[in-house]
Amino acid sequence: MNFTNFSKILKKYPGTNLATYIKTYYTKLIEHFERFYMLLNHSQVQSPGLRHLTTAHLAQTMTLLSMTMVELRQKIEAELATNPALEIMDERRCPNCNRVVAVYGPCPICSHPATPNQEEPIVYLSDRRDLYTSSQGNSVSVSDLPDDNFIPLIEDLPTYLMRQIAPDLASEDRLIAAHILTSLDDDGFLPIPINEIAQYHHVPLSRVETVLSLIQHAEPIGVGAHSPQEALLIQIEVLAESRPVPQLAEQTIREEMDNLSRRQYAEMARHLGITQLKAKEIAQFISDNLNPYPARSHWGDIHYGTGETPPMYVQPDAIIRLLDERDPNSSLVIEVLTPYHGTLYINSLFRQAIREVQSDQKEQWKADLEHASLLIKCLQQRNNTMRRLMFTIAKRQRVFILRGDHYLIPMTRASLADELGVHESTISRAVAGKTIQVPNGRLVPLGRFFDRSLHIRAALRQIINTEQYPLSDSQIMVKLKEQGYDVARRTIAKYRSMEDILPARLRHPHAN
DNA sequence: CTATGGCACGGATT
DNA sequence: AATCCGTGCCATAG
Numbered sequence: 001m002n003f004t005n006f007s008k009i010l011k012k013y014p015g016t017n018l019a020t021y022i023k024t025y026y027t028k029l030i031e032h033f034e035r036f037y038m039l040l041n042h043s044q045v046q047s048p049g050l051r052h053l054t055t056a057h058l059a060q061t062m063t064l065l066s067m068t069m070v071e072l073r074q075k076i077e078a079e080l081a082t083n084p085a086l087e088i089m090d091e092r093r094c095p096n097c098n099r100v101v102a103v104y105g106p107c108p109i110c111s112h113p114a115t116p117n118q119e120e121p122i123v124y125l126s127d128r129r130d131l132y133t134s135s136q137g138n139s140v141s142v143s144d145l146p147d148d149n150f151i152p153l154i155e156d157l158p159t160y161l162m163r164q165i166a167p168d169l170a171s172e173d174r175l176i177a178a179h180i181l182t183s184l185d186d187d188g189f190l191p192i193p194i195n196e197i198a199q200y201h202h203v204p205l206s207r208v209e210t211v212l213s214l215i216q217h218a219e220p221i222g223v224g225a226h227s228p229q230e231a232l233l234i235q236i237e238v239l240a241e242s243r244p245v246p247q248l249a250e251q252t253i254r255e256e257m258d259n260l261s262r263r264q265y266a267e268m269a270r271h272l273g274i275t276q277l278k279a280k281e282i283a284q285f286i287s288d289n290l291n292p293y294p295a296r297s298h299w300g301d302i303h304y305g306t307g308e309t310p311p312m313y314v315q316p317d318a319i320i321r322l323l324d325e326r327d328p329n330s331s332l333v334i335e336v337l338t339p340y341h342g343t344l345y346i347n348s349l350f351r352q353a354i355r356e357v358q359s360d361q362k363e364q365w366k367a368d369l370e371h372a373s374l375l376i377k378c379l380q381q382r383n384n385t386m387r388r389l390m391f392t393i394a395k396r397q398r399v400f401i402l403r404g405d406h407y408l409i410p411m412t413r414a415s416l417a418d419e420l421g422v423h424e425s426t427i428s429r430a431v432a433g434k435t436i437q438v439p440n441g442r443l444v445p446l447g448r449f450f451d452r453s454l455h456i457r458a459a460l461r462q463i464i465n466t467e468q469y470p471l472s473d474s475q476i477m478v479k480l481k482e483q484g485y486d487v488a489r490r491t492i493a494k495y496r497s498m499e500d501i502l503p504a505r506l507r508h509p510h511a512n
Numbered sequence: 513c514t515a516t517g518g519c520a521c522g523g524a525t526t
Numbered sequence: 527a528a529t530c531c532g533t534g535c536c537a538t539a540g
Binding site: 412413414424425427428450452472473474489490503504505 | 514515516517524525526
Binding site: 452453487488489490491494505 | 530531532533534535540
């Protein structure tokens with residue numbers, strides 16, 4: 001189907017039945033352009049004709065693609081403020097059938113996305129409305145929502161936590177929660193005893209405990225603990241609900257915290273009555289899956305400014321979860337986040353009014369209208385590219401997403417571009433400066449998926465963490481060869497320094 | 513003599 | 527065209 005051909009035919013055969021037929025068909029197409037466009041986008045086929053529709057279109061899509069969530073939101077806010085043709089509506093549409101649906105996830109009308117299949121991740125756009133949903137799954141009525149259409153993308157820790165726990169919080173407990181949240185230190189720990197808070201508010205200790213427990217189980221899990229140890233215990237309790245954890249892990253944290261943080265594995269092993277190797281494995285598990293300073297890096301320790309500015313938490317661009325958290329074989333669910341609620345539209349009143357407007361202003365109105373529809377199209381294009389990108393990445397790197405660094409399959413932006421049928425620079429832009437959240441709660445920069453050596457470095461870390469005595473680089477080289485990683489000795493030295501691992505000679509002051 | 517880090521080169525990637 | 531990355535060579539430290 002080609003637009004330019006239609007107009008050629010029209011010119012050549014004016015007045016023929018064929019031409020009138022085409023003309024009506026053509027205008028109909030234009031009327032339904034947005035829907036048509038979506039369908040084209042949705043099918044895996046590329047549509048070069050549309051992509052090159054206008055250079056402005058292409059350029060703007062590229063710009064939107066390389067924007068971070070924060071920039072994108074600023075852009076849309078600015079457009080909404082200045083362009084009367086543009087309107088944001090608090091409703092969501094199924095990306096497949098384009099009908100307004102109540103919830104994201106499978107569409108109740110066309111049941112898109114189709115029945116989950118382990119190999120095919122489910123991808124959908126999300127405006128993160130479920131942040132306002134309580135953990136019991138009770139939706140909060142719309143009146144409880146901030147009337148702003150924009151989601152806070154950067155906020156400080158107390159606000160971030162308050163927003164999460166608000167639905168589960170009895171209103172008379174709000175003050176207590178606020179007291180706790182504002183008392184948190186920079187690492188997210190609660191430096192004051194809870195009976196102090198109970199006394200201050202004249203309430204029984206148990207009520208403060210309930211509120212605190214709510215906070216501790218919110219993201220990042222473990223904030224509001226009194227110590228790194230307590231934070232780890234909370235995390236492991238939560239983790240154990242969804243997947244198996246090593247038997248002694250909890251006991252290790254409870255009893256051997258000192259040795260754990262000082263990496264005194266020999267000591268640790270003796271106390272627990274296990275081999276040193278086993279002790280190292282447990283320590284490895286803990287460092288891979290838990291975080292003693294939950295406020296620092298769970299959400300990415302992106303500090304804005306230096307010095308005294310409090311740490312801020314930035315939302316990832318996409319969140320990946322398992323469809324069924326208990327079943328590691330279930331399919332991945334990817335929410336590609338948008339920085340605003342609802343859908344952008346051309347204001348229908350504006351569209352009607354434009355016919356009646358005075359001629360001298362008409363040009364301006366028309367320009368606004370075109371500008372707005374261009375923005376909407378470009379935004380759809382951007383979201384679509386992001387969706388397809390995340391789909392492909394998640395499909396290829398499923399094991400990495402679930403199990404961590406060891407399992408990264410090296411890939412290049414170029415190969416991905418080839419598979420998606422887009423230009424390499426498109427991928428580069430889409431990847432730059434974006435992060436996603438993987439099921440264990442870590443933030444992963446999208447660029448890491450294109451790290452050529454991450455998996456080898458993970459293997460290197462493991463070798464060194466479980467070594468019986470300090471191994472030299474050459475010895476490590478042999479071990480890596482056994483695992484199928486063929487790298488030069490010099491390269492191992494480089495990886496070591498990348499991972500901040502000291503040279504063998506300086507590693508253990510007194511090896512056993 | 514061995515282990516490791518600095519420099520630089522060339523090929524791949526963006 | 528610019529940048530990144532793995533690797534070889536060589537100097538140096540132990």
